[in-house]
Amino acid sequence: MSVQERKERERAARERLIVATARELAEQQGWDAVTTRLLAERIEYSQPVLYSHFRGKREIIGAVALQGAAEMAAAVRAAALAADGPRTRVTGLARAYLDFAERNPAVYDAMFQLDGGLAFAAEDTPEPLKDAFAALLESLGEVAGDGVHPGLFTEVFWAALHGLATLTRAGRLPPAEAERRVELLVDRLAMT
Amino acid sequence: MSVQERKERERAARERLIVATARELAEQQGWDAVTTRLLAERIEYSQPVLYSHFRGKREIIGAVALQGAAEMAAAVRAAALAADGPRTRVTGLARAYLDFAERNPAVYDAMFQLDGGLAFAAEDTPEPLKDAFAALLESLGEVAGDGVHPGLFTEVFWAALHGLATLTRAGRLPPAEAERRVELLVDRLAMT
DNA sequence: GGTTCGATCCTAGCATCGCTAGACAATCGA
DNA sequence: TCGATTGTCTAGCGATGCTAGGATCGAACC
Numbered sequence: 001m002s003v004q005e006r007k008e009r010e011r012a013a014r015e016r017l018i019v020a021t022a023r024e025l026a027e028q029q030g031w032d033a034v035t036t037r038l039l040a041e042r043i044e045y046s047q048p049v050l051y052s053h054f055r056g057k058r059e060i061i062g063a064v065a066l067q068g069a070a071e072m073a074a075a076v077r078a079a080a081l082a083a084d085g086p087r088t089r090v091t092g093l094a095r096a097y098l099d100f101a102e103r104n105p106a107v108y109d110a111m112f113q114l115d116g117g118l119a120f121a122a123e124d125t126p127e128p129l130k131d132a133f134a135a136l137l138e139s140l141g142e143v144a145g146d147g148v149h150p151g152l153f154t155e156v157f158w159a160a161l162h163g164l165a166t167l168t169r170a171g172r173l174p175p176a177e178a179e180r181r182v183e184l185l186v187d188r189l190a191m192t
Numbered sequence: 193m194s195v196q197e198r199k200e201r202e203r204a205a206r207e208r209l210i211v212a213t214a215r216e217l218a219e220q221q222g223w224d225a226v227t228t229r230l231l232a233e234r235i236e237y238s239q240p241v242l243y244s245h246f247r248g249k250r251e252i253i254g255a256v257a258l259q260g261a262a263e264m265a266a267a268v269r270a271a272a273l274a275a276d277g278p279r280t281r282v283t284g285l286a287r288a289y290l291d292f293a294e295r296n297p298a299v300y301d302a303m304f305q306l307d308g309g310l311a312f313a314a315e316d317t318p319e320p321l322k323d324a325f326a327a328l329l330e331s332l333g334e335v336a337g338d339g340v341h342p343g344l345f346t347e348v349f350w351a352a353l354h355g356l357a358t359l360t361r362a363g364r365l366p367p368a369e370a371e372r373r374v375e376l377l378v379d380r381l382a383m384t
Numbered sequence: 385g386g387t388t389c390g391a392t393c394c395t396a397g398c399a400t401c402g403c404t405a406g407a408c409a410a411t412c413g414a
Numbered sequence: 415t416c417g418a419t420t421g422t423c424t425a426g427c428g429a430t431g432c433t434a435g436g437a438t439c440g441a442a443c444c
Contacts, residue, residue: 037429120362121365167354242403391438397432399432
């Protein structure tokens with residue numbers, strides 16, 4: 001059995017290598033540069049090996065997205081823990097969210113802009129995605145305000161952050177005043 | 193000269209046909225289906241003809257985006273005119289925006305999700321895009337609140353709408369409660 | 385220890401993509 | 415009427431995601 005176990009370990013390691021390499025390549029040169037040929041060359045295997053781990057390129061993007069969701073959830077929770085009041089917690093959360101999107105644009109794209117073949121807002125939504133939303137909900141729920149459903153409030157706040165993140169990164173919003181936009185958003189949306 | 197004018201007219205008509213066909217095809221089967229071959233076949237010309245009008249597929253997407261921006265500006269202004277108070281105006285604007293995105297998903301993608309090679313938030317931003325932002329500003333500026341820059345407020349409100357539009361359409365947000373999210377957003381953001 | 389057999393991987397290739405070169409035909413000016 | 419110009423098409427290039435089928439390697443059995 002030991003031989004088989006070793007093979008499984010090696011196989012899992014190679015799968016992690018694929019995901020990590022795809023992510024690295026995407027951050028360096030954009031997702032367009034992540035071709036199956038280049039990716040295969042980087043991991044020093046032939047193309048078909050990729051397809052023994054993933055159904056196709058979509059699933060590789062999906063794997064990067066899940067990894068990113070876990071990291072984002074951690075980043076958001078860390079920011080929330082570092083703050084003391086509900087208000088500063090929300091501001092910190094917003095900054096952490098936008099900061100993550102800015103520092104990991106390719107991962108953010110994998111999560112929300114590209115098709116990673118992942119289910120959302122459904123029963124079969126992968127755990128990391130549900131947990132990332134839960135991380136937002138934990139801090140945002142307490143500032144939803146009276147009579148407002150915490151989940152609904154979180155959705156709206158999240159959408160606003162997502163809009164700021166994508167429009168800023170696409171050059172639709174001047175980056176200079178990003179901080180003022182965050183302050184305005186928190187000022188108005190959060191009921192403290 | 194008349195002959196040359198006729199040719200120019202016909203050429204302009206063909207260009208409109210290309211844009212209209214690309215848009216139609218994108219709305220029916222998604223932008224992935226808008227290949228240069230299929231598009232050429234639909235307009236009953238060969239592929240290279242497309243490149244005598246546009247630099248490439250990107251520019252065709254850009255042309256659809258500009259068309260969409262003009263329509264969206266008109267839709268937003270119409271909604272604003274139909275309302276009487278600042279508050280109902282903002283609500284109507286928000287509904288019109290999201291309605292446009294929902295009814296014209298491919299056009300909305302061309303405007304904000306895909307690369308149409310268009311400049312934003314810069315001097316060389318095409319007029320229709322600046323005008324679409326201006327249409328939002330006209331109604332949103334009056335509810336920015338004291339001491340808040342109308343442009344900045346418009347940017348934040350727009351980002352929130354954009355986030356709602358994209359996340360809803362991507363299946364990230366359940367469509368059922370879309371209306372309640374709009375109400376919450378307007379309630380909190382608009383100072384009336 | 386040699387042999388068999390299954391798992392693993394690679395070479396080669398398919399269909400399709402955006403885009404372009406060069407041949408061909410239609411039209412215009414002289 | 416004839417050359418030149420303009421316009422269009424056929425054919426093809428390089429690159430893409432993905433796959434079929436053969437080669438190779440290692441584990442397991444007599």
